[in-house]
Amino acid sequence: MCSDREADGMYVQELSLAFTRTIAGINRELVSDIGFHLYDVMRLRARAFGPRGRTAGIGIVLHHETRVLIVGGGPAGLILSLQLARHGINNMLVERNLDTTKWPKMDLTNCRSMELFRRLRISEGLREIGVPPEYSFDVIFSTGLAEGGEEIARWKLDSVNAWRKRIKSQNNGTLPREPYQRCSQAVLKAWLKPRIQAQKLINAHFGLKCKSLTETDNGVESTLTDVRTGEQHVVQSKYVMGCDGAGSHVRRSLGINLLGGPVAFLIAQDEVNTWTLHTPIPIDADWEKIDPQETVYNALGGPSGPWPIKIDEILVKSTWRPNICIAERYISPSGRVFLAGDSAHQNIPTGGYGMNTAVGDSFDLGWKLAAVLNGYGGELLLKSYELERLPVAVRNINHSGTLWQRWARIWSSCAQVRPDILSQSKLGKAFKAELAHSFLTNDGENQDHGIEMGYRYNASPVVVGDSDASEPEWNFRHYVPSTWPGARPPHVFLADGETSIFDLFGQEYTIVDFSKDGKWAYEFGKAAERLCVPLEKVHLPTEKHVRDLWERDAVLIRPDDHVAWRSPRDHTKFEGDVGDILEIAVGLKGNLEAGVQIRERALDEVRQKGFAGTVGNVNQDNVAMKAGFQK
Numbered sequence: 355m356c357s358d359r360e361a362d363g364m365y366v367q368e369l370s371l372a373f374t375r376t377i378a379g380i381n382r383e384l385v386s387d388i389g390f391h392l393y394d395v396m397r398l399r400a401r402a403f404g405p406r407g408r409t410a411g412i413g414i415v416l417h418h419e420t421r422v423l424i425v426g427g428g429p430a431g432l433i434l435s436l437q438l439a440r441h442g443i444n445n446m447l448v449e450r451n452l453d454t455t456k457w458p459k460m461d462l463t464n465c466r467s468m469e470l471f472r473r474l475r476i477s478e479g480l481r482e483i484g485v486p487p488e489y490s491f492d493v494i495f496s497t498g499l500a501e502g503g504e505e506i507a508r509w510k511l512d513s514v515n516a517w518r519k520r521i522k523s524q525n526n527g528t529l530p531r532e533p534y535q536r537c538s539q540a541v542l543k544a545w546l547k548p549r550i551q552a553q554k555l556i557n558a559h560f561g562l563k564c565k566s567l568t569e570t571d572n573g574v575e576s577t578l579t580d581v582r583t584g585e586q587h588v589v590q591s592k593y594v595m596g597c598d599g600a601g602s603h604v605r606r607s608l609g610i611n612l613l614g615g616p617v618a619f620l621i622a623q624d625e626v627n628t629w630t631l632h633t634p635i636p637i638d639a640d641w642e643k644i645d646p647q648e649t650v651y652n653a654l655g656g657p658s659g660p661w662p663i664k665i666d667e668i669l670v671k672s673t674w675r676p677n678i679c680i681a682e683r684y685i686s687p688s689g690r691v692f693l694a695g696d697s698a699h700q701n702i703p704t705g706g707y708g709m710n711t712a713v714g715d716s717f718d719l720g721w722k723l724a725a726v727l728n729g730y731g732g733e734l735l736l737k738s739y740e741l742e743r744l745p746v747a748v749r750n751i752n753h754s755g756t757l758w759q760r761w762a763r764i765w766s767s768c769a770q771v772r773p774d775i776l777s778q779s780k781l782g783k784a785f786k787a788e789l790a791h792s793f794l795t796n797d798g799e800n801q802d803h804g805i806e807m808g809y810r811y812n813a814s815p816v817v818v819g820d821s822d823a824s825e826p827e828w829n830f831r832h833y834v835p836s837t838w839p840g841a842r843p844p845h846v847f848l849a850d851g852e853t854s855i856f857d858l859f860g861q862e863y864t865i866v867d868f869s870k871d872g873k874w875a876y877e878f879g880k881a882a883e884r885l886c887v888p889l890e891k892v893h894l895p896t897e898k899h900v901r902d903l904w905e906r907d908a909v910l911i912r913p914d915d916h917v918a919w920r921s922p923r924d925h926t927k928f929e930g931d932v933g934d935i936l937e938i939a940v941g942l943k944g945n946l947e948a949g950v951q952i953r954e955r956a957l958d959e960v961r962q963k964g965f966a967g968t969v970g971n972v973n974q975d976n977v978a979m980k981a982g983f984q985k
């Protein structure tokens with residue numbers, strides 16, 4: 355029989371007597387349902403008793419029980435929480451700040467993240483709050499807005515509408531299901547917060563800071579402090595997810611080392627009235643003395659001098675240190691604490707892979723943890739998280755570093771011939787032509803789809819390899835359509851021209867069967883029933899175009915769209931047992947060795963050479979000059 359799900363609970367201990375009595379009569383299940391409200395009542399009562407000292411004096415400690423505690427309400431934590439809830443898992447999310455961030459940070463959600471957001475059913479909502487679909491994403495390189503300023507080069511980047519048209523007309527599997535979307539991280543988080551709070555399965559607490567965690571035999575005990583009242587909270591959970599950003603307290607508690615080192619542009623955040631300027635300053639500059647208005651004028655004017663504009667309000671002014679690094683482990687030795695997002699890896703904005711890698715982490719971790727907690731996933735599924743995601747992060751970070759190095763070269767040549775850049779002299783024109791060439795040949799940002807969509811979970815313990823073929827080529831620029839095991843398969847519209855094959859995937863596993871008689875769907879269906887694995891069966895005997903691009907008669911798809919297995923070229927040669935395949939895909943049996951080797955190879959390279967663009971390996975926890983979000 356397939357196992358039942360367990361429920362979360364919350365109880366309160368060491369309260370004032372009156373309060374304890376109120377709680378004592380309440381049935382435990384009911385407490386679980388109204389946990390959040392109890393917490394609010396509790397906080398009001400504590401305040402009514404008087405100031406902080408008094409509260410502390412009466413020894414208030416709130417105890418919670420949850421299967422999953424998520425520390426950090428940034429993109430990684432919010433997406434992980436939603437993902438767990440979508441798979442039916444109660445979870446508790448704690449964020450130290452009372453409100454969402456003002457830091458503009460991320461601006462571009464790439465096409466792969468948008469595909470994953472579509473699975474979470476938040477892609478359309480995000481488009482409504484983001485930059486409207488008719489705006490292009492063109493990037494213009496100019497000598498400044500002041501008189502005499504001229505456009506040197508332009509990256510032509512499609513609007514969402516233009517992307518959609520292209521995706522419709524070029525149905526050859528090379529393009530994503532969803533175009534990218536521009537939306538400031540501050541807007542995204544503010545939009546997600548009430549959605550998270552409205553979710554019945556999510557117990558969200560803003561203003562709770564994680565102070566410590568201890569792994570026990572059965573789980574993890576975490577202590578948290580209410581940033582307003584100083585009340586202590588103790589959370590018992592089976593698992594803790596460290597989504598607490600660059601300065602991750604969770605990572606430090608585990609003693610996990612970071613490998614990597616330290617390494618100006620203007621971004622329209624909403625195409626209406628919010629802009630962000632990032633400009634390099636010397637490491638020892640006194641940034642508090644820098645006038646933000648002057649800095650904006652100088653950036654806009656370029657070599658012609660300041661170009662003043664009316665600025666209504668400076669929303670945030672701060673420094674941040676561009677760091678790139680990776681945690682040597684994403685999972686604690688006991689397998690109960692996990693890192694996702696910036697707590698596991700930090701990146702620079704070139705390429706826009708920071709949050710997008712975090713989304714990939716949270717998605718991967720979320721469905722795997724849910725499968726285990728829902729009773730059908732095995733331990734290997736959880737172990738595969740680090741083996742799959744760490745090498746992806748190393749590659750993304752390295753690519754960001756490479757893009758950064760190219761920019762650094764361009765900036766330094768500009769600095770050397772600064773006055774000539776404006777002149778129409780032969781030298782000036784030649785220099786501008788050279789610059790234009792550099793810009794146009796270094797246009798990887800938002801266009802390197804091999805990096806964004808082409809990552810493959812090779813050698814993952816939960817992917818069944820294909821001995822019948824060799825791996826298709828991989829390059830950072832283009833997504834090479836393939837159902838190679840571990841890859842994201844090609845998105846293709848069916849013969850009706852409207853339905854994407856991605857839209858047919860189930861919430862959990864899916865078997866896509868192109869055979870005439872549907873024998874694969876039948877066989878996998880039987881095995882799935884026996885193993886209690888939720889499986890969607892998609893039988894498409896007449897979709898020749900899709901079948902050709904999908905290369906095989908049967909493909910097993912995971913809850914994150916990636917291929918877990920595909921049938922042999924000649925299906926009559928299949929001699930295995932589909933039950934074995936499913937058991938590997940859900941982590942009940944398999945082998946970690948090959949995945950561990952790939953992880954170690956990726957880390958060794960960083961240990962020896964650092965990342966592209968880094969100045970050696972530096973102890974990241976001692977790096978000075980960090981912004982609030984990096985601490």
Ligand SMILES: Cc1cc2nc3c(=O)[nH]c(=O)nc-3n(C[C@H](O)[C@H](O)[C@H](O)COP(=O)(O)OP(=O)(O)OC[C@H]3O[C@@H](n4cnc5c(N)ncnc54)[C@H](O)[C@@H]3O)c2cc1C
Nearest residue numbers: 426428429430450460461462564599695696706708709710
């Ligand atoms: C200038 C800039 C531009 C960028 N542009 C892009 C881009 O275009 N595309 C892209 O993909 N990425 C971009 N990034 C990177 C992106 O912003 C980060 O990768 C992303 O924010 C990581 O999300 P996260 O949830 O892992 O961490 P964070 O966003 O840092 O969230 C961590 C959360 O944890 C909370 N927290 C920390 N400690 C505790 C604690 N002890 N207890 C409770 N809560 C805690 C914090 O308050 C915070 O809310 C950019 C970054 C910068 C700086």
